[in-house]
Amino acid sequence: MSGIPDADILAALLEAARRAGADQADALLVHSASLAVQRRLGAIEQLERSESTDVGLRVFLGNRMAIVSGTDASLSGFAALAERAVAMAQVVPEDSYATLLDAPEPIDAASLDLADEAEPDADALLARAALAEEAALGVQGVTNSEGGSAGWSRGSRALATSRGFFGAYTRSSHSVSATALAGEGTGMQRDYDYASTAFLSDLEDAVAVGRRAGEQAVARLNPVRPKSTKLSVVYHPRVANSLLGHLVGAINGASIARGTSFLKDALGKQILPASMSVMDDPLRPRGMRSRPFDGEGQRGQRRALVENGVLTTWLLDGRSAKQLGLTTTGHAARGTGGPPGPAPTNLWLQPGALSPEALMADIREGLYITELIGMGVNGITGDYSRGAAGFMIRDGKLAEAVSEITIAGKLPEMFLAMTAADDLVYKRGTDAPTLRIDGMTLAGA
Structure with a gap:
């Protein structure tokens, strides 16, 4: 991204919609980043990081509505995006229930405490996944594993409307899981457990998650x-x-x-x-x-x-x-x-x-x-x-x-x-x- 504030990006998109002929519009901007790992029997099977930005524009022409979206949030492309949305709205059937609502000032997102500043690196996630898998494998009767996994994500959403509303918030997520196999051959049974929280400090111990996965798999035998x-x-x-x-x-x-x-x-x-x-x-x-x-x-x-x-x-x-x-x-x-x-x-x-x-x-x-x-x-x-x-x-x-x-x-x-x-x-x-x-x-x- 260019460093332009989300509020300014959305304001520019709404202005492009107005210039293209929209009576009303709202725009949504979503940023996301995530890191996910999986470890199976001591080997890394997945290590994936992704980052994305998505933008969506909804326009109204009377009782006609159309939506366009894309992954390019650069200002230079907004005119074409808005023109495409308005052209779509001109040919869709009227919908007497299509509406853009007046909205109050949003609640202070900070009061919800949704965004953890902690961002674990791949080594920390691999260590968490290893603890979960090894705990599952340590349960008597567990014979194999489909792996231990751990993940982190952070995403932000910003919404603006042509009626003057703007709101934004960020949320985070930390997770750990394990899947265990018990028994042999056609008698093999599988079970899993996981934990997911907004804050790392609230996340359940990976060993407890893995142990439960193993115990549950063994209990399902025969x-x-x-x-x-x-x-x-x-x-x-x-x-x-x-x-x-x-x-x-x-x-x-x-x-x-x-x-x-x-x-x-x-x-x-x-x-x-x-x-x-x-x-x-x-x-x-x-x-x-x-x-x-x-x-x-x-x-x-x-x-x-x-x-x-x-x-x-x-x-x-x-x-x-x-x-x-x-x-x-x-x-x-x-x-x-x-x-x-x-x-x-x-x-x-x-x-x-x-x-x-x-x-x-x-x-x-x-x-x-x-x-x-x-x-x-x-x-x-x-x-x-x-x-x-x-x-x-x-x-x-x-x-x-x-x-x-x-x-x-x-x-x-x-x-x-x-x-x-x-x-x-x-x-x-x-x-x-x-x-x-x-x-x-x-x-x-």
């Missing part, structure tokens, strides 16, 4: 395929969060406006047990998905999407809000090459009162799921069918490993049948504690 039946299913937190993903997909404003969600008539109604609430907070310090403004410059806020079991809101951006006659909830997400669309930020299901052990203590025969396979979920009907692997529960305790099974149900019924444990950890951006759902169908032998 799986059986149980008989088909109805039973209680307990979801490990790393797969329990997928249920939250299905829920927020069903309350996405774009799906609601199209009428293609099984929850389209559920606003203000109970969809979870009365003890449960689902929270979304873009302003959590050091959060994996925190941001001071959304893809349209709107401020988000901490809110209960589901409060005491009752659905309180849709996830809305400007367009879906206009379609529904509502106001945006500040959930617009976007890249440089596409329009905004609703998406959650830091999302979690509030924990319950029981430990995971107590949650399953009364289950005579059940299923504990640690891995889900495939995407057999119908967003219109709520039909749910996923391939799965994990362990049987017998008399309240984990028993033999199981694989090659399918679990099935209907999401509206599953949501109302959930019970949450107390082990919520903010790890993935979408987080849930251990969850139990009674009365699900297991399709096995």
Whole structure:
């Protein structure tokens, strides 16, 4: 880059759009840098550094909208970029819901504490990856490794609109992971673990991550395929969060406006047990998905999407809000090459009162799921069918490993049948504690 401030670059791009004939416009500038390594059995398998700059321009001609993007943020190319966007807007159909929103001053990004100044070099990342892999290989029963990995990234986003908004923020990420193999030949089993945080000082110890990967792989040895039946299913937190993903997909404003969600008539109604609430907070310090403004410059806020079991809101951006006659909830997400669309930020299901052990203590025969396979979920009907692997529960305790099974149900019924444990950890951006759902169908032998 030339050293020109992002605000000046975006101002120049908006001015180019005005000169090209755009009625309104917004522009997004994204810088990113990353370093990733992978080590397998003592040898370096990956050492990759990347840096990029991307720019996107969205223009409006009345109710017509077009978007162009590129990797050249030099001022000399802005006139041609803007002219191309305006030419595209002249030929696309009108969209009465296309809108450029007024936006308030952004929240001070520094208050969210998203940018770690620490930038590890390749040697530091390789050492972290080595610790994770060696810890996994040190677990008795582990016979091979798919490697230990470590990474760092930093990215910045700046957004400006022709209505006077400008905002910018930077976030960082540090990560470590390991994947272990246990057993031999066709009986070999694989499992993994990882950790990722905004700040290096918050990152979990690489040895603990690797050890868990190894222990989990060994535990999966000699799986059986149980008989088909109805039973209680307990979801490990790393797969329990997928249920939250299905829920927020069903309350996405774009799906609601199209009428293609099984929850389209559920606003203000109970969809979870009365003890449960689902929270979304873009302003959590050091959060994996925190941001001071959304893809349209709107401020988000901490809110209960589901409060005491009752659905309180849709996830809305400007367009879906206009379609529904509502106001945006500040959930617009976007890249440089596409329009905004609703998406959650830091999302979690509030924990319950029981430990995971107590949650399953009364289950005579059940299923504990640690891995889900495939995407057999119908967003219109709520039909749910996923391939799965994990362990049987017998008399309240984990028993033999199981694989090659399918679990099935209907999401509206599953949501109302959930019970949450107390082990919520903010790890993935979408987080849930251990969850139990009674009365699900297991399709096995």
